[in-house]
Each structure stands twice: as structure tokens, then as C-alpha cells.
Amino acid sequence: DAKTTQPNSMESNEEEPVHLPCNHSTISGTDYIHWYRQLPSQGPEYVIHGLTSNVNNRMASLAIAEDRKSSTLILHRATLRDAAVYYCIRKIHTGGFKTIFGAGTRLFVKA
Amino acid sequence: DTGVSQNPRHKITKRGQNVTFRCDPISEHNRLYWYRQTLGQGPEFLTYFQNEAQLEKSRLLSDRFSAERPKGSFSTLEIQRTEQGDSAMYLCASSLPPRLAGSTDTQYFGPGTRLTVL
Numbered sequence: 762d763a764k765t766t767q768p769n770s771m772e773s774n775e776e777e778p779v780h781l782p783c784n785h786s787t788i789s790g791t792d793y794i795h796w797y798r799q800l801p802s803q804g805p806e807y808v809i810h811g812l813t814s815n816v817n818n819r820m821a822s823l824a825i826a827e828d829r830k831s832s833t834l835i836l837h838r839a840t841l842r843d844a845a846v847y848y849c850i851r852k853i854h855t856g857g858f859k860t861i862f863g864a865g866t867r868l869f870v871k872a
Numbered sequence: 873d874t875g876v877s878q879n880p881r882h883k884i885t886k887r888g889q890n891v892t893f894r895c896d897p898i899s900e901h902n903r904l905y906w907y908r909q910t911l912g913q914g915p916e917f918l919t920y921f922q923n924e925a926q927l928e929k930s931r932l933l934s935d936r937f938s939a940e941r942p943k944g945s946f947s948t949l950e951i952q953r954t955e956q957g958d959s960a961m962y963l964c965a966s967s968l969p970p971r972l973a974g975s976t977d978t979q980y981f982g983p984g985t986r987l988t989v990l
Contacts, residue, residue: 795978804876804963804981805915848914852977860905860979862914 765849770867773839781834781866783849788829793852796823796834798845799865805848808834844870874898876982878964884988885954892950893985897966904947905979906939907963908932915963921947922969954989961986 766784773779785794793812797805809816809823811832816823822835836843848865877896885891897904902923907915918937920928923944933939936954941947951958965979 797981802983804965804984805979807978807980810978846914860917860977862907862916864912865914 764861764863765851767847767849767863767866769864770869772869772871773836775841775870775872776838779836779839779843779868781836781847781849781868782831783833784831785849785851786830788851789853794823794825794829794832795850795852795860796821797848797850797862798843799848800842800845805862808847810852839868839870841870841872844868876964876966876980878962878982878985880985881983882986882988884990886990887956888953890950890952891954891987892948893962893964893987895947895949895964895966895982897946897964898980900968901966901980902944902969903967903977903979904941905965905967906947906949907965909961909963909984910959918949951987954987956989959987959989 793810795810796808798808799805809818809821811823811825824833846865846867848862850860850862876898879894883891904921906918908918909915916932918930918933919926919939921941924941936952939949961984963981963984965981967977967979
């Protein structure tokens with residue numbers, strides 16, 4: 762199954778770091794890991810992606826396990842605007858890039 | 873605004889009617905995707921275009937669904953003889969051509985068209 766496994770929901774306090782886990786145990790060597798998030802009533806928004814090495818950008822950090830079977834999205838300081846559904850996606854290279862979303866993790870941020 | 877745009881944002885129709893949605897991708901993006909999203913679920917892939925060529929279609933895309941991208945720019949998704957089960961958010965996304973995107977494919981999504989079939 763190409764879908765990843767994520768917790769249904771997580772809760773965080775504002776200004777604290779958040780670690781969102783994802784399991785992708787059937788990943789193959791050429792599959793990228795992408796993270797998107799979806800705020801209420803909006804389309805998904807790209808957050809970050811990686812292949813093997815850990816990655817940082819202005820929105821978040823991505824830590825990928827050495828065996829690539831899991832990864833963690835890190836929001837360094839959660840804000841109320843980070844409350845969203847976060848999707849961890851395995852990008853399967855089949856000529857095009859088939860993108861298979863799971864149900865994602867709904868992040869609640871408390872003030 | 874240079875993002876992906878979709879029209880209409882909302883559509884209410886009666887069962888059995890035909891509906892058509894439009895997606896305008898980011899101008900330099902030659903890849904275009906359609907997804908369907910129902911409440912509480914992640915988006916489900918429907919179909920994918922590279923320029924005007926439709927390269928992949930999901931089994932979810934029944935005979936009542938058709939998508940076109942005639943000039944490799946905007947795309948339309950038509951649903952014929954709508955059913956109540958077609959009620960969902962229809963999302964469009966676009967991405968850069970491979971020579972610019974490198975070996976990955978970051979997609980930029982529009983706000984979606986919410987379809988309600990009564």
C-alpha cells in the first residue's frame with residue numbers, strides 16, 4: 762500500500778515545538794517524502810520535502826530516519842495559524858509523480 | 873495573484889444535471905492535476921496532464937467524468953448526469969515542467985470547487 766500512516770490528531774500549545782510523525786515502511790529508493798498542510802476551506806499547501814537527508818526551510822524542518830521508513834515534520838514554534846491537517850505523502854515516480862494522500866494529522870494548537 | 877485559480881468556488885446542482893469546472897494553473901506550469909476530496913479525507917487523485925496530454929487517469933474517474941486541457945493552459949473537468957455521491961471538493965493543482973522541477977514534483981493547489989448534488 763502506497764499510503765503513509767499518521768496519527769489522526771495531535772495537540773500542541775502555542776509557541777511550543779511540534780513533532781508530527783509519519784510511517785512509510787514500504788517506501789522505495791526513488792520515492793520522495795513530501796509534506797503538505799490544509800487550512801480550513803483551502804486547498805493543500807506545500808510545506809517541505811526530502812529524499813534522504815534532513816531538510817530545513819522557513820516553514821518547518823523534516824527529519825528522515827536512516828532507513829527511510831519514517832519521517833517527522835517539526836514545527837519549531839507552533840502558532841494558532843498552524844492549526845491545520847498535515848499530510849505526509851510518498852511521491853511515487855511513475856513517469857509522472859503519482860501523489861497519494863492519506864487522511865493526515867489534524868493539528869490543534871491551544872493558546 | 874499568480875496562484876492556481878478555480879471557478880466556480882461553489883456549485884449546487886440537481887441530480888442528473890451536468891456540471892463543468894475550470895482550473896487556471898500557474899502560467900509557467902505545464903503539469904496539471906485534478907483531485908477529489910470528501911469530508912474528513914485527504915484528496916484523491918483523479919487525473920494528470922502534461923501540457924495538453926492526459927497521461928494518467930484514476931479508476932475513480934468513471935465514464936461520467938471527463939477532463940480536458942485543449943491548449944495546455946487551463947483545464948476543465950466535466951461531470952455528466954451527476955449523482956449525490958459526486959458531492960465533494962474538486963481540487964486542481966499545477967507544477968513546473970521536469971527540466972525546472974528537477975527530480976521532484978511540488979504541486980501548488982487552487983482553492984477548490986465545492987460541488988453539492990441535491
